[in-house]
Amino acid sequence: MTSAPLPVADNPDTGGFWAAARRGEVAVCRCARCGELLHLPRGICHRCHGTRVAWEAVAPRARLVAWTVAEHQVHPAFPVPYTVVLVELRDAPRVRLAGHLPGRPALVPDMPMRAVFREAVPGVSLVDWIPETTDVT
Template identity: 55%
Template sequence: MSGMFNDVAVLPLMPVEDDHDTGGFFAAARRGELALRFCSECGQLLHLPRQVCFACGGARSEWRAVPGRGRVHAWTTVTHQVHPAFPTPYTVVLVDLEEIDARLVGSLPGEAELEVGQPVRVRFDRAPDGTTVPNWEVEA
């Protein structure tokens, strides 16, 4: 699944890409894919990522690409700047993914005009060093 890339000067917070529990998420983002972790034994979605499957107790898991589309569940616009790395305004959005029972958090620049259920698609914010973080944009 490929999405749009948005080159940015710097990401406000750089993720730890070599973390055992979340590294696959960021490796997929570098490829332009949105991925979530699933149990290799029973196929259960493991979101948030965890070492052991809560459905079957299995200890093996894998990262699988999931659709990069969703719908707005909730949002808030941040207007008070608390750190120089986070210029305001920006809108924090909670997205229900399509075809998967999972929600992801992201942000939209500025004061976004949103509605519950509004369609969004993944956008990848890529820093100069290649670090890439999935985010969201409103579908036209």
């Protein structure tokens, strides 16, 4: 099987998210000067123009905002069908993250979701989202 594309885990803007994922955490980026939530993460605050950012862990819980089922294979690492989900973090409602589920799971709007962490390669963990009631880790 072909390996899936990997994130650039040492990117200056998003590296904190991937470092948290390696620890089994979901993290959001905030301005260290004024506390503004920075999503999408960036090195300068859009409110106060501060250049110090901090990553803080949040609960690995979310609600399902939207999803779509892919029926056409676009990459060998992703056999079809698979479902792409968009979730909104419970502790940071302006932060929406995407995830991947195999098959066509039974989903409903606003369904509680939880993060699961999968080591893609040594040192790089991916964050996916599954229904809260799912026993799979």
